[in-house]
Amino acid sequence: MRRRRWPLLSLLAFGYAFLYVPILLLIVYSFNESRLVTVWSGFSIKWYRELLHNQQLLEAAWLSVRIAAVNATLAVVLGTLAANALVRHGRFRGRNAFELLLTAPLVMPDVIIGLSMLLLFVAMQHGLGWPDGRGFTTIAIAHITFSTAYVAVVVRTRLAQMDASLEEAAMDLGARPLTVYLRITLPLIAPALLSGWLLAFTLSLDDLVIASFVSGPGSTTLPMVVYSSVRMGVSPQINALATLIVAVVTLAVIIAGVTSLHGPRAARRRR
Template sequence: MKRRSWPLLGILAFGYAFLYVPILLLILYSFNESRLVTVWSGFSTKWYGELLHNQQLLDAAWLSVRIAATNATVAVVLGTLAANALVRQGRFRGRTGFELLLMAPLVMPDVIIGLSLLLLFVAMQQTIGWPDGRGFTTIAIAHITFSMAYVAVVVRSRLAQMDGSLEEAAMDLGARPLGVYLQITLPLIAPALLSGWLLAFTLSLDDLVIASFVSGPGSTTLPMVVYSSVRMGVSPQINALATLIVLIVAIAVLIAGFTMRRGPNR
């Protein structure tokens, strides 16, 4: 490029700054000596050390990760099944209704999802005795109900792009429908499954509203702990924790991007 367009570069810089300066500040202040989050008084890793001894925070983080992983795995299975029905089953009876109902959680306010699920869980406990109290199971179920829709959207677009004659060719070469699915369809939509899984994992990890409705005593997720501790004044430990999460997410995104790029016919 001969002439640099300074105004455009300026806008670009501003955009990136808007997105990433807060995160950089957060990382920076996680290495702050001071007890006050907003005052810099020297470099230190002591908050990381304290974080490792904060049992409440660690328990919440571990619970969140377990919920997120369970949620992502189940959501990928259910979402993929739904996407298959939408793309491969032709125009079955009630297809439009199915599609609308599947996509509804994407636009439904979290408050409503949380409240309605809470009512459902309470009613179920009273009539059939399950789920017994609220905790891991109820939060996971609640997260699966909306994550599934996101997975379905991602997998569906990948399936729709896939050349249908590939599956026909496999069948013509002697593969039965299950064999076709395992040997041809799954490997080809694998990148979408992976990004669907990561998406569902992230959605679950940072959900505060729905989890607040359907959690019970002794099952406090990480966002809930962070939120309540912020109200009582932020401890730099939260910065340290956030830095670790940013690190993990960055690695996951890199891996996802790398596999997507390596995948055939991107």
């Protein structure tokens, strides 16, 4: 049996190479002295220095981070409520439509979401006088709408797998449903809330198309700046930015991995 596994394993290795070689090349060439991708002319960190002096890019990054944080927080609230509804409230009236509304944003092409949101904001501004212009708020609302669907998937899975006996015990001891939810359920699903938050944060930070539709003058997000400089051709500053993003993500994943491995064990030991 063991002999038969090597074709499969080589396919797996090929798949991982396909996924990682482009990223590794970006990282390597971010330290290249030359502006050209194909000519290696020596080690340099000058593109990082230029990146850190690129005022337009830094401002856009700060705006993107703030939008992503607001988006992630509100999407976790809405997504968790939606997951509660699906897991705890059984076959309520309109459940099919509810599930449809929660699944559609996952696969809906960005251009449709972006265009439809913009047309809504224009119609609302015309009819209600709000929102006054477009920018931070409109981008955040658009992002919350699709992020909620992703958070709901993550939280729903965790909620459905959760051991109900702790909640039942608390209820038998006379705790009110809200107390049970806040003191038992939420701490138990906290890892899912955290990964939902991080997922929503990343999705928002990554979005070019929807933000381009619903942003206004003066609210340029990071992907919009990256896009306009990428359209001009290969830019070593973008390589440097990519390297920083990969570094942050890898670090976050390692920290998450270490805490999830050692967290429960350490807690058990303390007890």
